[in-house]
Amino acid sequence: MEKTYGKTVLPLSRVKRIIKQDEDVHYCSNASALLISVATELFVEKLATEAYQLAKLQKRKGIRYRDVEDVVRKDDQFEFLSDLFSI
Amino acid sequence: MNDGFADDELSLPKATVQKMVSDILPVDLTFTKEARDLLIECCVEFIHLVSSEANEICEKEAKKTIAAEHIIKALENLEFKEYIAEALEVAAEHKEQQKNREKKSSKFEQSGVSRDELLRQQEELLSRARERFKNQNIAHDNHTTTAIPVPTASETETKEN
Numbered sequence: 001m002e003k004t005y006g007k008t009v010l011p012l013s014r015v016k017r018i019i020k021q022d023e024d025v026h027y028c029s030n031a032s033a034l035l036i037s038v039a040t041e042l043f044v045e046k047l048a049t050e051a052y053q054l055a056k057l058q059k060r061k062g063i064r065y066r067d068v069e070d071v072v073r074k075d076d077q078f079e080f081l082s083d084l085f086s087i
Numbered sequence: 088m089n090d091g092f093a094d095d096e097l098s099l100p101k102a103t104v105q106k107m108v109s110d111i112l113p114v115d116l117t118f119t120k121e122a123r124d125l126l127i128e129c130c131v132e133f134i135h136l137v138s139s140e141a142n143e144i145c146e147k148e149a150k151k152t153i154a155a156e157h158i159i160k161a162l163e164n165l166e167f168k169e170y171i172a173e174a175l176e177v178a179a180e181h182k183e184q185q186k187n188r189e190k191k192s193s194k195f196e197q198s199g200v201s202r203d204e205l206l207r208q209q210e211e212l213l214s215r216a217r218e219r220f221k222n223q224n225i226a227h228d229n230h231t232t233t234a235i236p237v238p239t240a241s242e243t244e245t246k247e248n
Contacts, residue, residue, distance in 0.1 A: 008177065009107050010130075014099055018131055019138040019153075021097060027152040028138065031178055035158040036137050038174040039167060041107060043133050044126055048108045052116060063118035068125050077166060080136055081129050 008037040015040070047071060047078065099127050137161050 012030070015037045019028050051067040069085055072078040104127050108118065118126075138153065140161035145153045155178065162171050 009103055010099055011103070015134060018097060018099075018134045022135065022139055022142065024146075025138060025142050025153065029152055029154050031155045031181075032141065032153045032158045034178055034181055035155055035174045036134055036141075038177045039137060039158075039162060039170040040130050040133050042170045042173060043167070044104065044108065044130050045111050047129055048112060048118075048126060051118075051122070052112055055116075061113075061116050063112075063116070063122045065119060065121040065125055068122055068129070072129075078129075081132055084125070084128055084132065 008034065009041060010037045012037060050075065097131070099130055101127065104130065136165065137167075140165055 012033055016028060016030075016033045019025060019033060019036065047068065048063065050071045051063045054067045054070055055061065055063050072081045072085065101123065105123055108123070108126060112118075137158065138161075141153050141157040144157045144160050144164075145151075148157075150157075159171055159175070162168065162174070
């Protein structure tokens with residue numbers, strides 16, 4: 001994947017806005033927002049890759065909603081996301 | 088699920104996330120709109136999770152600003168250690184860029200030209216460009232013939248031979 005020097009793909013302003021949604025957060029430094037941004041990119045790449053693996057197992061080339069859901073359910077690291085899915 | 092304007096503001100740009108995911112996956116792989124939107128929600132949840140954890144760490148130190156070290160600690164606590172190295176690398180690159188940018192801006196300060204003067208010069212350049220553009224358009228509308236040279240009959244004959 002093409003990587004740009006010192007930059008992230010996600011817009012920093014949006015990331016900061018999302019962070020500030022939490023009322024308990026007072027201030028967040030730009031450096032912190034940048035770190036979170038990079039971590040988020042890596043995180044979603046991992047999630048997407050695992051969903052892709054599941055799709056591949058079923059001989060499909062398209063990732064579906066269900067694939068992402070299945071990854072969340074079976075991998076502990078994604079457990080915090082389980083609230084996104086209705087029981 | 089709410090698809091209002093307000094949600095977009097608090098979410099991540101769909102095109103950006105789509106491109107990001109497309110870049111890491113094989114070219115012929117696709118994903119549905121629902122899958123993409125779900126990935127975006129997951130990103131937002133992740134951001135909340137990490138920032139919330141970092142905020143707690145920050146408050147324990149009686150600080151008001153979440154700093155880089157709080158994020159690192161949060162990622163460790165949440166078992167996302169694998170992301171720390173690359174995150175730090177990008178942060179270091181960013182810092183390097185900032186330093187270079189500062190060097191350039193101090194050059195501006197040393198140029199001896201005031202900001203107002205620069206703005207005036209810029210406005211002058213812009214209005215000149217606007218004039219040129221306007222004149223170009225008028226000229227284009229008025230033109231019935233162009234000055235492009237057309238090869239004569241003798242020239243085309245020699246070519247064919």
